[in-house]
Amino acid sequence: MRHRPLLVLTTTLTVSALALTACGSRDAKGGSGDSGGKTTVVIGLDAPLTGDLSALGQGIKNSSELAVKTANRTEEVKGVTFKLQALDDQGQAGSGQQNATKLVGDSDVLGVVGPLNSHVGQSMQKVFGTAHLVQVSPANTAPQLTQGPDWQTGDKKRLFDTYFRTATTDAVQGPYAARYLYDKKKFRKAYIIDDKKTYGAGLAGTFTDEFKKLGGKVVGTDHVNPEDRDFSAVATKVATSRADFVYIGSEYPTAAPLSAQIKKAGGTMPAIGGDALYSAEYIKLHKKKSEGDMATSVGAPLETLDTAKTFVRNYREAGYKLPYEAYGGYSYDSAWAIVQAVKAVVQKNDGKLPDDHEKAREQVVEAMQDVKFDGVTGQVSFDKYGDTTNKQLSVYEVKGGKHVPVQTGTFRGN
Amino acid sequence: MHDLPDQLVNGLALGALYGLIAIGYTMVYGIVQLINFAHGEIFMIGGFGALTAYLWLPDGTSLAVALPLMILLAVVCAVLVGVGAERFAYRPLRGGPRLSPLITAIGLSLALQQAVWAFYPDAKKARPFPQFGGGDLDLGPVTVSREDLFIFVAAPVCMIALGLFVARTRTGRAMQATSQDPDTAKLMGINTDRIIVLAFAIGAAFAAVAAIAQGFKTGEVNFRMGFIAGLKAFTAAVLGGIGNIYGAMAGGLVLGIAEAMATAYIGDIPGLEQFGGGSWKDVWAFVLLILVLLLRPQGILGERLADRA
Numbered sequence: 001m002r003h004r005p006l007l008v009l010t011t012t013l014t015v016s017a018l019a020l021t022a023c024g025s026r027d028a029k030g031g032s033g034d035s036g037g038k039t040t041v042v043i044g045l046d047a048p049l050t051g052d053l054s055a056l057g058q059g060i061k062n063s064s065e066l067a068v069k070t071a072n073r074t075e076e077v078k079g080v081t082f083k084l085q086a087l088d089d090q091g092q093a094g095s096g097q098q099n100a101t102k103l104v105g106d107s108d109v110l111g112v113v114g115p116l117n118s119h120v121g122q123s124m125q126k127v128f129g130t131a132h133l134v135q136v137s138p139a140n141t142a143p144q145l146t147q148g149p150d151w152q153t154g155d156k157k158r159l160f161d162t163y164f165r166t167a168t169t170d171a172v173q174g175p176y177a178a179r180y181l182y183d184k185k186k187f188r189k190a191y192i193i194d195d196k197k198t199y200g201a202g203l204a205g206t207f208t209d210e211f212k213k214l215g216g217k218v219v220g221t222d223h224v225n226p227e228d229r230d231f232s233a234v235a236t237k238v239a240t241s242r243a244d245f246v247y248i249g250s251e252y253p254t255a256a257p258l259s260a261q262i263k264k265a266g267g268t269m270p271a272i273g274g275d276a277l278y279s280a281e282y283i284k285l286h287k288k289k290s291e292g293d294m295a296t297s298v299g300a301p302l303e304t305l306d307t308a309k310t311f312v313r314n315y316r317e318a319g320y321k322l323p324y325e326a327y328g329g330y331s332y333d334s335a336w337a338i339v340q341a342v343k344a345v346v347q348k349n350d351g352k353l354p355d356d357h358e359k360a361r362e363q364v365v366e367a368m369q370d371v372k373f374d375g376v377t378g379q380v381s382f383d384k385y386g387d388t389t390n391k392q393l394s395v396y397e398v399k400g401g402k403h404v405p406v407q408t409g410t411f412r413g414n
Numbered sequence: 415m416h417d418l419p420d421q422l423v424n425g426l427a428l429g430a431l432y433g434l435i436a437i438g439y440t441m442v443y444g445i446v447q448l449i450n451f452a453h454g455e456i457f458m459i460g461g462f463g464a465l466t467a468y469l470w471l472p473d474g475t476s477l478a479v480a481l482p483l484m485i486l487l488a489v490v491c492a493v494l495v496g497v498g499a500e501r502f503a504y505r506p507l508r509g510g511p512r513l514s515p516l517i518t519a520i521g522l523s524l525a526l527q528q529a530v531w532a533f534y535p536d537a538k539k540a541r542p543f544p545q546f547g548g549g550d551l552d553l554g555p556v557t558v559s560r561e562d563l564f565i566f567v568a569a570p571v572c573m574i575a576l577g578l579f580v581a582r583t584r585t586g587r588a589m590q591a592t593s594q595d596p597d598t599a600k601l602m603g604i605n606t607d608r609i610i611v612l613a614f615a616i617g618a619a620f621a622a623v624a625a626i627a628q629g630f631k632t633g634e635v636n637f638r639m640g641f642i643a644g645l646k647a648f649t650a651a652v653l654g655g656i657g658n659i660y661g662a663m664a665g666g667l668v669l670g671i672a673e674a675m676a677t678a679y680i681g682d683i684p685g686l687e688q689f690g691g692g693s694w695k696d697v698w699a700f701v702l703l704i705l706v707l708l709l710r711p712q713g714i715l716g717e718r719l720a721d722r723a
Binding site: 050051052053054055193196221222223224225227228229230231232233234236237240253257260261264265266281284285286287289 | 631639
């Protein structure tokens, strides 16, 4: 071959491209983490640390890290040092599942915080369920993750006793938004758009049901592909629909351009969505055109909570470059819940963890069910499905280039 | 159907954008029979080039002043990468099995994506692209956003320039000759290597212009924007008849309008409610592609495909 060097170069390029996109190696170190009388317990973390949703993911990582550091500094569990191992799932179910397998393979891991996306959570559940490894998500809001696929018909069934979450579900988040818009804003005509993902479609569904029940009218529905960025045709449809608002069941990378293009097409209606729109990135992407848009998010705004003041101060002092975003408080509480569960296990076993890591994992799962403490977001404890007992929600509106809280409350029953 | 004029404008803007990218596919294919799957990434790099130019300028520079510089840097970046790809990734494999450069193109596409992802500051998420201030332009029955105006000016200008270049200049005629029969063209004294480089360069420049249009349209650029756009533009090139530059633009326009119409009106047809809207538009676009190819396997303006595979 005449051009051998160039051929080699080309091949190298191709191979390195593949290597770059492939995920990390799967080596898992075995053995116990004993070192000088102290036991090391690893808390795994899975979130999108890169990619479109990295703003939220990095907030989750930093906040969890803060909890781990705090536990080590105050020696929350005597004789145990905690370590955080953060893995990136890029918001993809496949990567999440691989990360789950990797974490299960590391016998020092006794609990996992994450993930952000509901569909990723769905793919990880079974891996952790089989391995009896506890998982606490700060951000999954799809109801079926805890209450089973038939939750809407009242046939609630918990599928995995290893899965817990500190975030409120869409079963209340959608209806909460519907009531706010119907009762407070007096909006009557809705245009509903979702992105067909577990999170977006679920949220749009619960919102629509409640809004119709209240007497509102849905004047149009549409579905978009989450990878698309040109929504001009959909935007024109919405803009000419005479809807009072458009509900977007999606995440900010898709929702921000969609909302902006609706306004570009002449629409004056505000866009509203769930917690995945409650990010500074949503505003940053389309500064002027996001004014008046709304988002619901789980919990009360951290700035207003007394319990969160220490967290907010510590986070600032720790010098993290990126903000804690929507799930910061929940991530801290998720990591802290694992710390508390480990603490309970240590106390039960006369001051040390069981030698067998499988036994330790099983006991942590059991202990998690009874964990109860005052966290950043209020009291943290779990009901029989693994859902949080704290069901506070807030509505935020974009005013002057910032998300401003306009209402906080608890959604009560149907 | 009261919004039909607006939807047509949407479709035309999108279609012109696809068409500009499709030129790159079609020119390269017409001359070396290579499907340059890295073309979508060259498009993306053009977008980042334009953003870089804008960020270099002092804050508050009006977009009208910045635009020429943005176009310039976008074109320079895209052409450098396009020509570099030709020189280092495709030329060594020329004359080899047809599949080798194809696979290289896919690898190159991934490498370019990951390179931008890793080395461009803050490119791990979408970067906001500058927008024209001011409202939409009301032109009788239709409203056109200022951002879309760019593509409506840029696309015809590019097409006319390319048409004149190919038909009237010496180099343009050499290009036609190379595309018709590279071996004979070489015997006639045409430097075919230079012609091939030129085809890559023109394709890359047009893609860069399209990337600016897309940046204006969606308000952002991100490292994955080339994938979908490249796929659509490739479809447009096939639809229009691959190898024909006017076909590429025609294919783009047909595809863009089909997508807009499918999004807007399929759902209104009784019985087809759940097959309408933004998530089904690609399905309808490809249904159209298949129908066209069944009736005219060579594409809308294509001439010969029998000797190509």
